[in-house]
Amino acid sequence: MQMKKPARIFLGAIALFITLCVLVCLSACGKVEEPNAAQKMEAARMVQNQGEAFKQLEDSRARARSNAEVNGRAYMAENPRFSDGSKLVSHGDSTQSFECPQGDGWASLSIMKVINKDIEKSKIKCSTASLTLGCYIEDDFQKKPFASEENKCNKNLPYPLPDLASGK
Numbered sequence: 001m002q003m004k005k006p007a008r009i010f011l012g013a014i015a016l017f018i019t020l021c022v023l024v025c026l027s028a029c030g031k032v033e034e035p036n037a038a039q040k041m042e043a044a045r046m047v048q049n050q051g052e053a054f055k056q057l058e059d060s061r062a063r064a065r066s067n068a069e070v071n072g073r074a075y076m077a078e079n080p081r082f083s084d085g086s087k088l089v090s091h092g093d094s095t096q097s098f099e100c101p102q103g104d105g106w107a108s109l110s111i112m113k114v115i116n117k118d119i120e121k122s123k124i125k126c127s128t129a130s131l132t133l134g135c136y137i138e139d140d141f142q143k144k145p146f147a148s149e150e151n152k153c154n155k156n157l158p159y160p161l162p163d164l165a166s167g168k
C-alpha cells in the first residue's frame with residue numbers, strides 16, 4: 001500500500017523534527033569537566049566537617065541521655081512507687097539536631113517492672129541539663145511551666161551540656 005504525498009511529507013517532517021531533537025539533546029551531553037584540585041579539597045573538607053558535626057551531635061545525644069538517666073535513677077531511688085525490680089529505659093531528647101545539639105532540655109524515659117506476666121510502665125520526663133529540675137511523671141510534667149519548652153530548641157541551655165554524673 002502506497003501512502004499519499006501529503007502523508008509522506010507529514011511523516012518526513014515528524015522524522016526530521018525527532019532527528020533534530022535527538023541531535024540537540026546529544027549536543028547538550030558534552031564533556032563533563034573534572035573538578036580542579038581546589039574543588040576536590042573543598043569537597044573533602046565538607047565531608048570531613050560533616051563527619052565531625054555528626055560526631056559532635058552523637059556526643060551531645062550521649063551526654064543528654066546519660067544526664068537524663070542520672071536524674072531518672074535519682075528519681076527512682078526517691079520514689080517509693082518504684083521499688084526493687086524496676087528498670088529504667090532512656091529514649092533521649094528527640095529535639096537534638098545539627099541546628100540544636102543541646103535539644104529542648106528534656107528526655108523521655110520509661111520505668112518498667114515485670115509483675116507476674118504483666119509489665120507495669122511509667123513514663124517520665126527528665127532534665128538533660130539540671131540535677132535540680134530532675135524528673136517528673138509525664139502527666140505532672142505537662143502541668144509545669146517548662147512543659148512549653150518541650151520539642152523546641154532551647155537556646156538558653158549550655159552547649160556542650162554539663163556532665164551531671166561527674167558534676168562538671
